[in-house]
Amino acid sequence: MTFNPYRPETQGTAGVESWMEAAACKGSSVDFHSDVVAEIYAAKEVCASCPVKRECLASADAYGIWGGLGPVERAGKTWRPRGSQHTKPLPVIDPADYTSMRDAGMSLPRIAAHYNVSVHILKKIRHNQQLDPDRSTI
Incomplete structure (x- = not known):
């Protein structure tokens, strides 16, 4: 089963918060906790147009894509795939x-x-x- 923040059965916690009703990932089959680069990009693409990114980020755990950001980005570091150019x-x-x-x-x-x-x-x-x-x- 793939992780979806809207589906609490995939995260092991009970209850759906009200902001999740408006989340772009509602009903999505994208795995928001995958380590596969293609899945990470797919998750970020779903989040790009989401109207509740702030609420999602506020509920983020240590793993996965939340509000369009991965754990490294949420820690204030820039994530980029290997071999990409230095962005700073x-x-x-x-x-x-x-x-x-x-x-x-x-x-x-x-x-x-x-x-x-x-x-x-x-x-x-x-x-x-x-x-x-x-x-x-x-």
Whole structure:
């Protein structure tokens, strides 16, 4: 049996809350607790037009899609499938500030910590902004 927040027999709790009557998932056969990427996208598609997303999110448990969000998203993190592009914009680094740190002998990990990014991200920024023209590789 697939999970549907409208059907309490699938969640092991008794009672249907009043907001569930207006939920877009009412009568849906989509599994809102699946780990299969296609099912996750299908669940989010059902939630996209739902008029009671806020109420659904307020009733969310630790698992599954609630109000169009998965557990990682509800925790404030961004979920994206493996292999997708980095969605957060890279910070802009002042070239003079970066150069002065490199000239002072600071290592990349220390500079990365200064900007609160990983060394990998710092290398991408360095490459994109051409901060070290003598270093052609990332």
